[in-house]
Amino acid sequence: MTKKKLLVNIFGPILSVVVLISIWQSIVVWGHIASYIAPKPLDAVRSVTSNWSTLAPLTWWTIKETVYGYLAGALLGAFLGVILSKIPLMQRVLYPLLILTQAIPIIALAPPLVMILGFGVMPKVVIVAWIVFFPVTVSVLDGLNHVDKDLLTLAKVFGANPLRRFVVLEMPAAVTQLFSGLKIGATYAVTGAIIGELAASSGSSLALYQRSASGALDAAGVYGTTLIMTAIGIVWFLLVVGVEFLATPWQRRSTARRWRRGAKPVLPNN
Amino acid sequence: MNNSTLLDLRGVSKTFGTTTALSPMDLEIERGSFVSIVGPSGCGKSTLFNVLSGLLRPDDGTITLEGNNVIGATGHVGYMLQKDLLVPWRTVLGNITLGARLKGKVTPENRELATGFAEKYGLGEFLNHYPSALSGGMRQRVALMRTLATNHQLLLLDEPFGALDAQTRFEMQQWLLQVWRDTERTVLFITHDVDEAVFLSDRVLVMSPRPGRVVDDLRVDLPRPRTLDTLVSPAFTELKARVLHQLHRERAV
Amino acid sequence: MVLNQYYQTIRGNRMKRNFLSISVAGAVMALSSLTVLSAGSVASASTLTSVKFVYDFPGPDMELIPVVVAAREGFFKKNGLKVSVEFPPSTSSTTQLLTTGSGDIGFITTSDMAVAVEAKAPILSVANYSMTNNWGLFAKPGSMLTLASLKGKKIFSWGDTWTNAMIPFVLKKAHLKASDVTIVTGANDTPLLMNGTIDFTTSTTNYAIPGITEATKSAPVGIVGSAAGVPNVPVWVYAVTHNYANQHGKNVKKFLAAIKAATIWASAHRAKAVADFIAAYPKSGYSKFYSTKGWNLTVPLLTNKAGKYFVQTNAQWTTLATALKGINLIKSVPAPSTYYTNKFIP
Numbered sequence: 001m002t003k004k005k006l007l008v009n010i011f012g013p014i015l016s017v018v019v020l021i022s023i024w025q026s027i028v029v030w031g032h033i034a035s036y037i038a039p040k041p042l043d044a045v046r047s048v049t050s051n052w053s054t055l056a057p058l059t060w061w062t063i064k065e066t067v068y069g070y071l072a073g074a075l076l077g078a079f080l081g082v083i084l085s086k087i088p089l090m091q092r093v094l095y096p097l098l099i100l101t102q103a104i105p106i107i108a109l110a111p112p113l114v115m116i117l118g119f120g121v122m123p124k125v126v127i128v129a130w131i132v133f134f135p136v137t138v139s140v141l142d143g144l145n146h147v148d149k150d151l152l153t154l155a156k157v158f159g160a161n162p163l164r165r166f167v168v169l170e171m172p173a174a175v176t177q178l179f180s181g182l183k184i185g186a187t188y189a190v191t192g193a194i195i196g197e198l199a200a201s202s203g204s205s206l207a208l209y210q211r212s213a214s215g216a217l218d219a220a221g222v223y224g225t226t227l228i229m230t231a232i233g234i235v236w237f238l239l240v241v242g243v244e245f246l247a248t249p250w251q252r253r254s255t256a257r258r259w260r261r262g263a264k265p266v267l268p269n270n
Numbered sequence: 271m272n273n274s275t276l277l278d279l280r281g282v283s284k285t286f287g288t289t290t291a292l293s294p295m296d297l298e299i300e301r302g303s304f305v306s307i308v309g310p311s312g313c314g315k316s317t318l319f320n321v322l323s324g325l326l327r328p329d330d331g332t333i334t335l336e337g338n339n340v341i342g343a344t345g346h347v348g349y350m351l352q353k354d355l356l357v358p359w360r361t362v363l364g365n366i367t368l369g370a371r372l373k374g375k376v377t378p379e380n381r382e383l384a385t386g387f388a389e390k391y392g393l394g395e396f397l398n399h400y401p402s403a404l405s406g407g408m409r410q411r412v413a414l415m416r417t418l419a420t421n422h423q424l425l426l427l428d429e430p431f432g433a434l435d436a437q438t439r440f441e442m443q444q445w446l447l448q449v450w451r452d453t454e455r456t457v458l459f460i461t462h463d464v465d466e467a468v469f470l471s472d473r474v475l476v477m478s479p480r481p482g483r484v485v486d487d488l489r490v491d492l493p494r495p496r497t498l499d500t501l502v503s504p505a506f507t508e509l510k511a512r513v514l515h516q517l518h519r520e521r522a523v
Numbered sequence: 524m525v526l527n528q529y530y531q532t533i534r535g536n537r538m539k540r541n542f543l544s545i546s547v548a549g550a551v552m553a554l555s556s557l558t559v560l561s562a563g564s565v566a567s568a569s570t571l572t573s574v575k576f577v578y579d580f581p582g583p584d585m586e587l588i589p590v591v592v593a594a595r596e597g598f599f600k601k602n603g604l605k606v607s608v609e610f611p612p613s614t615s616s617t618t619q620l621l622t623t624g625s626g627d628i629g630f631i632t633t634s635d636m637a638v639a640v641e642a643k644a645p646i647l648s649v650a651n652y653s654m655t656n657n658w659g660l661f662a663k664p665g666s667m668l669t670l671a672s673l674k675g676k677k678i679f680s681w682g683d684t685w686t687n688a689m690i691p692f693v694l695k696k697a698h699l700k701a702s703d704v705t706i707v708t709g710a711n712d713t714p715l716l717m718n719g720t721i722d723f724t725t726s727t728t729n730y731a732i733p734g735i736t737e738a739t740k741s742a743p744v745g746i747v748g749s750a751a752g753v754p755n756v757p758v759w760v761y762a763v764t765h766n767y768a769n770q771h772g773k774n775v776k777k778f779l780a781a782i783k784a785a786t787i788w789a790s791a792h793r794a795k796a797v798a799d800f801i802a803a804y805p806k807s808g809y810s811k812f813y814s815t816k817g818w819n820l821t822v823p824l825l826t827n828k829a830g831k832y833f834v835q836t837n838a839q840w841t842t843l844a845t846a847l848k849g850i851n852l853i854k855s856v857p858a859p860s861t862y863y864t865n866k867f868i869p
């Protein structure tokens with residue numbers, strides 16, 4: 001990446017956020033919007049910092065729900081994608097069922113989950129996983145179904161057994177697709193956790209804190225919690241993008257890093 | 271079948287439903303020779319390669335490679351398909367050693383051999399590059415190196431230069447001849463291009479349209495190494511004319 | 524078994540404060556409300572004054588019957604009004620919709636009112652809906668429910684301002700600390716109650732009794748009002764902004780006149796009133812049984828000891844504000860006149 005590109009990549013997003021916040025600030029100030037309707041951006045931030053001792057443990061819970069649920073959903077999703085693609089019968093039997101899971105409103109899912117799993121982290125983890133697994137399954141299935149047929153032929157010519165063919169060719173070939181599913185899942189994960197918290201919480205939760213703030217006409221508190229939720233979502237998405245960045249160097253580099261297996265230092269040739 | 275015969279086909283045929291892709295075919299290929307196959311599109315050239323490599327089981331006939339019956343087996347020939355089929359997530363070195371990886375682990379010997387090939391044939395600087403950084407000609411070189419690295423005596427090359435521009439193509443042809451001479455392999459080479467067939471080969475087989483069968487078998491005794499001058503020599507022109515004549519005669523029938 | 528129960532409940536009785544069904548239901552209702560409520564009106568729209576009424580909950584339920592009846596039986600029209608019903612995207616956002624001008628007359632809880640005044644939102648309560656506090660704790664039929672039995676129990680809350688405000692009073696009367704009970708929040712209490720996942724739920728009589736009765740075929744046990752330690756104040760009021768009160772006081776007057784006539788009619792013709800509600804909102808999610816029982820339980824709440832509708836008192840607002848200050852929900856107790864006026868009451 002050139003220096004210029006790097007600057008654009010870093011300052012572009014920062015600039016757009018600054019512009020957005022400025023617009024928000026101007027609308028609130030010049031539009032004479034009452035503080036119980038919408039806060040100034042700084043007030044929303046201040047509401048977070050001044051209530052941080054209350055919010056920190058709640059935020060930590062939401063992060064846990066999001067991360068556990070996401071990891072469980074991603075693993076399950078990838079596993080189902082492989083099963084579906086490898087066992088054609090499964091595609092016919094399981095696929096309609098998987099679509100059904102996504103057609104069930106999450107709201108309807110919550111009460112039985114709470115009855116079975118209680119009010120703790122588990123039902124939220126299940127809800128997040130429930131939301132996350134589907135795009136991952138679909139993308140893995142898609143990736144595996146669209147591996148170049150000639151490449152599979154080539155594996156046969158080389159005399160590879162199906163397991164090696166899968167590990168060496170099909171899995172890496174589906175990686176790009178896998179990440180598109182993982183990224184979609186990452187954007188949904190926090191939402192799932194928040195829905196889960198609304199559906200069932202013991203004591204307090206970020207979602208409930210927001211509800212109470214809303215009920216108390218504390219717009220700064222409402223927007224502040226939104227900022228926290230958004231931040232969790234963005235950071236998680238960026239983490240997934242970061243993993244993709246590291247896991248798929250061929251998509252942006254022309255040479256492998258030196259330490260990569262099979263790589264050999266490039267010698268100056270003369 | 272004499273001692274120098276590497277590959278021996280007897281009565282090999284293949285039909286797809288009602289389409290006869292290969293009518294019973296006899297063919298002997300000498301060890302170390304460079305044999306081209308020309309013929310109109312759809313005459314069964316690729317089918318022949320698929321049968322030889324074990325991807326397809328022939329309906330009938332025997333195939334003997336180095337004295338062994340190889341019908342229904344795979345992993346005994348180097349086969350380079352029309353597309354280069356480099357995998358984008360492996361480097362040039364990783365692609366050359368792909369055959370070894372698909373059979374198990376890539377050993378230091380595999381890597382050494384691959385590196386040796388690459389360095390010898392102009393890819394040394396690119397060992398650590400991903401295929402996306404390579405030109406079309408370079409990619410084909412890597413694909414051929416990968417085929418060579420499997421250490422099979424018989425190489426099946428199915429129109430490997432079909433997608434290259436004329437300039438690159440000529441460079442690649444000379445490069446291929448050098449590789450072939452150095453490594454002492456036996457090459458079966460499919461092409462549409464009569465010039466290419468005559469220029470490269472010891473023997474040119476002309477196939478008829480469906481049902482596919484060999485209608486002419488020409489020896490090419492042009493001196494090696496072959497150069498630009500070969501292309502304009504009267505002997506070359508004469509052989510080329512004969513192949514073209516055969517092709518067109520078949521087409522007129 | 525568990526699922527079965529659950530789906531039965533979903534079909535039969537989606538609780539009023541099932542706040543998760545919100546957005547979708549709310550949006551659909553909001554879209555359909557205009558046409559449905561004006562059905563049967565023949566007078567040209569231009570002679571009628573338009574008023575936007577905003578409910579306290581994202582979807583309709585039987586407490587909306589006075590408004591539905593006023594629309595469908597012609598009481599609004601008789602008073603020169605054409606009223607559309609809007610549903611807020613979430614509970615406790617009705618006051619915000621009023622201050623932004625998205626609604627004219629709102630239906631809110633008295634705790635919402637107190638919070639709005641505390642936040643300096645220019646809102647004024649113009650009439651009581653109900654006269655007493657019928658909120659409390661409820662449990663499955665046959666369960667043991669006394670203040671002494673609360674310790675260590677799981678109590679369900681809807682997480683809204685009213686419930687948040689009431690629970691501390693219950694704990695105080697039971698001599699318990701917040702940590703002595705587990706307050707859990709969820710989307711729907713009845714299945715959890717049936718299942719034993721929670722011990723008690725919190726609600727008002729007119730919602731809890733029909734819901735639990737429908738699910739169990741017998742009446743729940745409960746401790747309600749002063750027995751539960753909560754201040755005896757009205758739960759719901761009609762409210763407008765100061766602006767609307769100043770500029771469109773006539774509309775408020777006409778609205779309350781129509782509502783009064785409609786309420787009297789709906790109390791006398793209860794089956795017909797429920798039928799009107801079901802016709803206006805066939806997809807409310809509530810059964811006829813639920814709405815009928817709910818309305819029957821609501822009617823006696825609507826009048827004070829003297830049989831009067833709407834009338835607010837200084838005492839009710841002072842009691843509420845003092846109580847809420849006591850649990851730190853608000854910081855100061857303003858003069859009762861800050862909260863209300865009775866001048867629009869017919």
Ligand SMILES: Nc1ncnc2c1ncn2[C@@H]1O[C@H](COP(=O)(O)OP(=O)(O)O)[C@@H](O)[C@H]1O
Binds near residue numbers: 291312314315316317
């Ligand atoms: N797997 C297959 N199934 C059915 N028909 C095939 C198959 N492979 C090749 N054919 C048919 O066999 C004939 C020969 O094909 P091919 O060997 O690919 O010709 P080419 O000489 O162009 O390489 C063609 O008519 C083709 O359509």
Ligand SMILES: [Mg+2]
Binds near residue numbers: 315316317
């Ligand atoms: Mg072909």
